[in-house]
Amino acid sequence: MKHRVWVSSPIYLVLAVIMLVMACFSFPWSRAVFAIEMGLAVVAVMVVLISNFYFRSYVGTSVKAAEKVLSLNETSALQQFTMPVALSGPAGDVVWVNDAFVNTISPHKECRGENVLRFIYPHTLEQILKNAGTDVTIDQRQYTVFAAKTKLGCLLYFIDDTYYKEINREYVDRHPVVCLAYFDNREELARDISSSDDNRIASEVENVLFNWAQSMGGFSYRINNGRYLILSDEMHIREEMEHRFQILDTIRNIKSADHRSATVSIGIGRGANSQQASEEWARRALDMALGRGGDQVAVKQKDDSYEFFGGLSKGVEKHDKVRTRVIAATLSDRIRQSDTVLIMGHKFSDLDAIGSSIGLWSAVTRALQRPAYVVVNEAQSLAGPLIQKMNDDGEGDCFLSPNDALALVSPRTLLVVMDTHSPEFVESPELLKAVSKVVVIDHHRLMVKHIENAVVFYHEPYASSTSEMVAELVQYIGENVLTRTEAEALLAGIMLDTKSFSLKTGVRTFEAAAYLRRRGADTVTVKRLFSDSFDTYKTKYRIVSSADLLDGCAVAYTEQELPNLKIASAQAADELLTIEGVMASFVIYPSDGVMNVSARSMGDMNVQLVMEAMGGGGHLTMAGAQIKDATVEQVRSQLIEILRAGIGRGTIQKK
Numbered sequence: 001m002k003h004r005v006w007v008s009s010p011i012y013l014v015l016a017v018i019m020l021v022m023a024c025f026s027f028p029w030s031r032a033v034f035a036i037e038m039g040l041a042v043v044a045v046m047v048v049l050i051s052n053f054y055f056r057s058y059v060g061t062s063v064k065a066a067e068k069v070l071s072l073n074e075t076s077a078l079q080q081f082t083m084p085v086a087l088s089g090p091a092g093d094v095v096w097v098n099d100a101f102v103n104t105i106s107p108h109k110e111c112r113g114e115n116v117l118r119f120i121y122p123h124t125l126e127q128i129l130k131n132a133g134t135d136v137t138i139d140q141r142q143y144t145v146f147a148a149k150t151k152l153g154c155l156l157y158f159i160d161d162t163y164y165k166e167i168n169r170e171y172v173d174r175h176p177v178v179c180l181a182y183f184d185n186r187e188e189l190a191r192d193i194s195s196s197d198d199n200r201i202a203s204e205v206e207n208v209l210f211n212w213a214q215s216m217g218g219f220s221y222r223i224n225n226g227r228y229l230i231l232s233d234e235m236h237i238r239e240e241m242e243h244r245f246q247i248l249d250t251i252r253n254i255k256s257a258d259h260r261s262a263t264v265s266i267g268i269g270r271g272a273n274s275q276q277a278s279e280e281w282a283r284r285a286l287d288m289a290l291g292r293g294g295d296q297v298a299v300k301q302k303d304d305s306y307e308f309f310g311g312l313s314k315g316v317e318k319h320d321k322v323r324t325r326v327i328a329a330t331l332s333d334r335i336r337q338s339d340t341v342l343i344m345g346h347k348f349s350d351l352d353a354i355g356s357s358i359g360l361w362s363a364v365t366r367a368l369q370r371p372a373y374v375v376v377n378e379a380q381s382l383a384g385p386l387i388q389k390m391n392d393d394g395e396g397d398c399f400l401s402p403n404d405a406l407a408l409v410s411p412r413t414l415l416v417v418m419d420t421h422s423p424e425f426v427e428s429p430e431l432l433k434a435v436s437k438v439v440v441i442d443h444h445r446l447m448v449k450h451i452e453n454a455v456v457f458y459h460e461p462y463a464s465s466t467s468e469m470v471a472e473l474v475q476y477i478g479e480n481v482l483t484r485t486e487a488e489a490l491l492a493g494i495m496l497d498t499k500s501f502s503l504k505t506g507v508r509t510f511e512a513a514a515y516l517r518r519r520g521a522d523t524v525t526v527k528r529l530f531s532d533s534f535d536t537y538k539t540k541y542r543i544v545s546s547a548d549l550l551d552g553c554a555v556a557y558t559e560q561e562l563p564n565l566k567i568a569s570a571q572a573a574d575e576l577l578t579i580e581g582v583m584a585s586f587v588i589y590p591s592d593g594v595m596n597v598s599a600r601s602m603g604d605m606n607v608q609l610v611m612e613a614m615g616g617g618g619h620l621t622m623a624g625a626q627i628k629d630a631t632v633e634q635v636r637s638q639l640i641e642i643l644r645a646g647i648g649r650g651t652i653q654k655k
Contacts, residue, residue, distance in 0.1 A: 017041075084143075084158040087150070088116040092101045092125055093151065105138055105158065116156065119146055123153060133571050135165075160372040167424035177270055178278040180286045181209055183226035184265045193256045195389055202226075202252045205262050212247045237270060237299075241307070245297045248310040254297070263295035268433040271302030278406070291446030292608075293461045293620060306448045309604055310377070311620075321472065321508075328476035331439060335364055338414035341372040342405050344427045347374055348419035348566060351529065354383035355493030356441070356466040358390065360416060360473055360634075361398050362486045367478025373408075382567055385529045386489055393485045402428035409434045416441065419466040421450045421459060422617065441466055441473075442462055443497075445608055445619045461619065464509045467493025471512035484520035490522040497575060503603065503621050532571070539568035543587055544575055552581060553605075553643050557588035559632045565589055566596075573600040584648070586610075588635050595627045595635045606610035609648040614638060 026033040039614040083102035085463055086094055093114050102111070105119060120136050128134050128147040136143050136158075142165045143158040183205050190198045211230050213220035216236035221229045240247075245266070254262040266401045267289055269281025281300040289298035289305060295308035335341055341364050345353030355372045364372040376399055378387055392398055400408075405428065415435035417426055422443045424433050432451070443463040451457075463469050467490045474482060482490070494513060498505045501513075517523075529618070539562040547556035554576040562568065569587045576585035577600055584601040597614060599607035600622055607623045614635075616625025627635050 031449055054083040086156045089153045104216050137440055175234040176275050177232050177237045178228035178282045179268045180282040181228040181264050181266045185263050186226045189256055197257050201262055245309045252333045256565045265289040265294045266297040268299045270299055293445050324472045325476050328473045331456055335368050335370050339412040340369055340408055341414045342375050343416045344375040345418045346425045351383045352465045352467050352493035354386055355489040356418045356470040358486050358489040359470040362481050363474045363477040366481040374398050375400050375405045386640050405431055422447050423451050464504045465494050465497035468509055468512045482519045485518035487516040487521035488526050491516045492526045535563035536568050539563055540572045543572040552583045554582045554585040557632050561590055569598050573598045586633055597625045599623045606648045613642045613647055
């Protein structure tokens with residue numbers, strides 16, 4: 001009841017007076033007009049009197065009902081409250097307020113007759129009644145509002161706790177936050193530049209970090225060469241998150257004499273109960289940032305979630321093979337302690353997953369003399385030609401279905417997960433749960449949800465492919481164990497993920513390919529593994545023809561489950577990259593009741609970040625996602641919205 005009749009009573013009274021005056025002037029001219037005007041004036045007065053009578057009765061009843069709720073004996077007690085109190089009617093209209101309410105909350109405007117929502121917005125009266133105290137802001141003052149139900153309405157009282165809330169906010173804003181920064185490509189830059197240039201770059205990076213810490217009201221301390229401790233507070237970190245850590249761009253503008261950029265990775269522990277816990281969180285966040293390729297900030301939140309910023313640079317190849325040799329020795333020991341080794345890739349396994357699995361299977365069975373099997377769902381694999389080639393060469397016994405593999409599990413079984421580190425993407429989640437000893441070998445950028453408690457976690461985001469990593473491992477386990485077919489399987493995996501040595505290809509990639517070539521791998525034979533059927537070829541170009549260009553991103557889709565759709569979609573995404581002006585491509589297609597997205601880029605855009613925003617993952621140039629319970633158009637709209645937000649680009653602004 002906003003502005004009820006009783007609120008408008010002064011207007012009615014003014015109208016009555018005007019009509020009385022007019023009636024007096026009308027009497028000499030027309031008695032009929034006089035009678036009408038006099039009648040209207042009397043009606044106006046009666047309306048005012050009756051409205052006020054009913055309103056006073058209504059207020060009295062509401063006050064009495066509120067007295068019973070508050071256990072007050074006298075009506076005046078409500079008025080004597082030092083806190084603002086208001087009574088609302090059944091419709092939410094304010095029927096009574098005490099002096100404290102008038103003086104503090106509504107000093108310049110009549111509040112009776114107004115809807116109570118004016119004072120509790122954006123909350124509703126139902127929410128106030130349900131909650132044990134609700135925070136509202138009125139004229140820059142902060143109140144906690146409580147409500148009690150009465151017979152004819154609701155009683156609300158407002159506690160002004162602005163002072164305490166400001167103290168609490170200042171406490172939260174000044175809560176210490178630990179940051180750990182790492183100059184992640186220092187060694188790579190130092191290896192190829194002069195010592196003077198190296199010292200200059202290191203000094204500039206350190207100065208930038210020092211000034212950054214100072215701008216956040218904190219300080220920085222160099223722990224060791226390339227690693228820094230930075231202490232700030234919640235307020236400044238929140239501001240940095242809103243601006244998406246522009247320090248990454250500042251560091252990236254520091255260049256060597258050969259125009260290569262310096263990069264840093266930063267881990268932040270936010271919301272921890274102590275500085276010790278914050279430092280531990282920061283270390284975990286830094287490991288996460290480095291595992292995702294570096295040149296980024298990882299912020300660990302109180303709920304164990306992560307938020308990432310940056311990650312737009314191409315990873316720098318690591319030349320040090322000491323770690324590979326150590327991993328090979330550790331893995332060999334674990335294999336020797338096992339009675340059976342099961343090797344499993346990801347769902348819808350591709351040439352890299354199957355090729356790397358075959359390479360490791362060869363090393364396990366021939367060099368280490370342990371029974372081993374490659375676990376794969378052949379009906380869903382995208383590496384069908386390679387599996388068929390192994391069958392034709394008499395090596396088909398190495399493959400095992402997930403159900404058959406489960407039957408072989410024992411306490412001494414070792415499971416090696418290849419080309420993925422996500423428990424959600426493995427070929428058989430049931431097998432992963434059944435085996436207690438797990439090894440992970442993968443090159444994809446680290447995801448938040450990854451396989452934990454692995455006995456060996458060999459993760460190299462700078463490698464071109466898992467096949468490249470296995471080709472290196474095999475040389476330390478048993479250099480001459482690979483047959484020609486097995487060498488070609490590994491080479492096929494490398495060629496797939498590098499797009500025939502055009503992307504993410506470093507010195508170690510060519511060294512691995514050279515080793516495989518020495519083992520007899522034939523590039524022509526490998527190329528045939530990529531051959532398309534006529535149906536696949538037609539499907540691929542049908543998808544390509546549906547593409548639209550959105551600010552350098554090609555978005556294609558199909559609503560039909562066409563022949564060889566999974567293979568054709570991946571190939572269509574690759575094909576779209578060959579078009580001038582396209583820096584990233586996305587193909588949306590249905591499969592088995594789930595919408596899939598294949599994403600590719602030439603390195604100028606991080607498609608991993610785009611796919612992570614859609615619940616998927618991958619790495620900088622190749623990623624994907626699966627969306628349940630969605631249509632092609634819904635997925636397409638979601639993708640376009642993410643692309644327009646600038647995610648994955650170098651000019652991202654906080655949404």
